Amino acid sequence: MLVVQKFGGTSMGSIDRIKHVASRVIEEKSKGNDVVVVVSAMSGETDRLIQLVKEITSEPSERDMDFVVATGEQVSAGLLSITLNSLGYDAVSLTGWQAGIKTDKAFTKARILEIDTDRIRNYLKNGKIVVITGFQGITEEGDITTLGRGGSDTSAVAIAAALKADRCDIYTDVDGVYTADPRIVENARKIDVISYEEMLELASLGAKVLQIRSVEFAMKYKVPLRVRSTFTTDEGTLIKEEDAEMEKVVVRGIAHNKNEARITVERVPDKPGIAAKLFEALAEANIPVDMIVQNVSVDGYTDISFTVDKNDISKAQKITEKVAEEIGARGVITDDKIAKVSIVGLGMRNHAGVAGKVFDTLAKYGINILMISTSEIKISCIIEEKFTELAVRVLHEAFNLDK
Structure with a gap:
C-alpha cells in the first residue's frame, strides 16, 4: 500500500515535535507500506520570513517573495529526513x-500543472521514505513558486493523485473537521464522514482545516482523504464521494471567514460590457472575486458590490478606481470590517425553508445581512465583522448541530 502523509506547521513546530512526527511515519512504514511525507514549514516560520521582507518593502517582487518563503519548508523536510535516518530508517x-512539481507562473499563489513522479518512484522502489517540501514548485523557466497559504495540503493531495496512492492522511493540530470552529462554538461536534462537495464548500468559505485546492484535487482524482491529529490516535474525518446516507443531513457544518473585504462601485452606467471591463481587469491582476451583487438599475445607473480577499484589497481598490474613472462611475467605497458566515449541507438540495430559517435566526439577534450568495448546498451571508462569533453560535444552535 502507498500512503501519503502530510504534516502541518504545528506538527513540525519544534525538534521534539519533529521526532514525534518521525514516530508516526515509522508506524506507517512498519506496516509494510510505502510512505511519502509532505511537510509544512515549522509553525510561525513563514510569517517570520514574510515579516523580514516587509521590513524592507511593502511591495516586493512576488518572484523574490516566493524565493524567500519557500525556504521554510526546506528546513522542515531536511530535519525530518535527518531524524528518520538517525533512527535507522x-x-x-x-x-x-x-x-517534479511543475506550476504556472502565478507567484505566491501558483497552480500545479503536472508532477513528474519518476524520481519519487525510484526512491520508493529502493525502500526509502521520501520527504517532500509542501507549498512549492517550479515554473517551466526554473523559477521557484509557492502555492498560497495552506498550499502544503494541495502538494500532498496532488502527489497522492499523481502516485495513485491508496490514501492521503492530512495530520494537523485538530482531530478532524468540526460542525463549526470549536474555539467559537463550545459544543461543536467532530464530523466522522463528509463528502468532497461539502468539504469543498466549507474550505472555500473559511473552514481552516484544509486548503480548497487540496479538496478539488482529491475530488477530481478520487483520493480518499483523512484529516486527523498528529497528537492523538483518533481516526479523524474521512472525506470521500457522497452516498445516499449523507443527503439525510440538512446542514453539515458552519464556516466563517473574516478575511474578506467589500468594494462598491457607485453609480455605474447600466450598459452591456461594463461589468466585464471591471472583472476582467481584476482577473488579469490575478485577484479572485467572491460574491457579486448588482442593484436594480435606476435612471440608467446601478451600484456593483463585490468581495475580495482582505490581502488583495489595496491592489483591487487601485484597479477598481482606475476602471471606475474609465467607465464614468461616481466613485469607489471599500469596507474591510465585514465577515462571511455560511451553512453547508448536501441535504439542503431537497429540504425547503433552510434559507428562511437562516435569515430569521440572524434577524432575531439584530444581525443585518449585507450580501447573500447561495448554491445547491450552501447559503452565505456577508455581515458586519463584529457579529461573526454570535452569528456562528446562533446558527449552530438553530440547526441543532450539537446533537
Whole structure:
C-alpha cells in the first residue's frame, strides 16, 4: 500500500515535535507500506520570513517573495529526513522542484500543472521514505513558486493523485473537521464522514482545516482523504464521494471567514460590457472575486458590490478606481470590517425553508445581512465583522448541530 502523509506547521513546530512526527511515519512504514511525507514549514516560520521582507518593502517582487518563503519548508523536510535516518530508517528529502512539481507562473499563489513522479518512484522502489517540501514548485523557466497559504495540503493531495496512492492522511493540530470552529462554538461536534462537495464548500468559505485546492484535487482524482491529529490516535474525518446516507443531513457544518473585504462601485452606467471591463481587469491582476451583487438599475445607473480577499484589497481598490474613472462611475467605497458566515449541507438540495430559517435566526439577534450568495448546498451571508462569533453560535444552535 502507498500512503501519503502530510504534516502541518504545528506538527513540525519544534525538534521534539519533529521526532514525534518521525514516530508516526515509522508506524506507517512498519506496516509494510510505502510512505511519502509532505511537510509544512515549522509553525510561525513563514510569517517570520514574510515579516523580514516587509521590513524592507511593502511591495516586493512576488518572484523574490516566493524565493524567500519557500525556504521554510526546506528546513522542515531536511530535519525530518535527518531524524528518520538517525533512527535507522532510510529517508531522503526533496524540494518541490526536485520532486517534479511543475506550476504556472502565478507567484505566491501558483497552480500545479503536472508532477513528474519518476524520481519519487525510484526512491520508493529502493525502500526509502521520501520527504517532500509542501507549498512549492517550479515554473517551466526554473523559477521557484509557492502555492498560497495552506498550499502544503494541495502538494500532498496532488502527489497522492499523481502516485495513485491508496490514501492521503492530512495530520494537523485538530482531530478532524468540526460542525463549526470549536474555539467559537463550545459544543461543536467532530464530523466522522463528509463528502468532497461539502468539504469543498466549507474550505472555500473559511473552514481552516484544509486548503480548497487540496479538496478539488482529491475530488477530481478520487483520493480518499483523512484529516486527523498528529497528537492523538483518533481516526479523524474521512472525506470521500457522497452516498445516499449523507443527503439525510440538512446542514453539515458552519464556516466563517473574516478575511474578506467589500468594494462598491457607485453609480455605474447600466450598459452591456461594463461589468466585464471591471472583472476582467481584476482577473488579469490575478485577484479572485467572491460574491457579486448588482442593484436594480435606476435612471440608467446601478451600484456593483463585490468581495475580495482582505490581502488583495489595496491592489483591487487601485484597479477598481482606475476602471471606475474609465467607465464614468461616481466613485469607489471599500469596507474591510465585514465577515462571511455560511451553512453547508448536501441535504439542503431537497429540504425547503433552510434559507428562511437562516435569515430569521440572524434577524432575531439584530444581525443585518449585507450580501447573500447561495448554491445547491450552501447559503452565505456577508455581515458586519463584529457579529461573526454570535452569528456562528446562533446558527449552530438553530440547526441543532450539537446533537
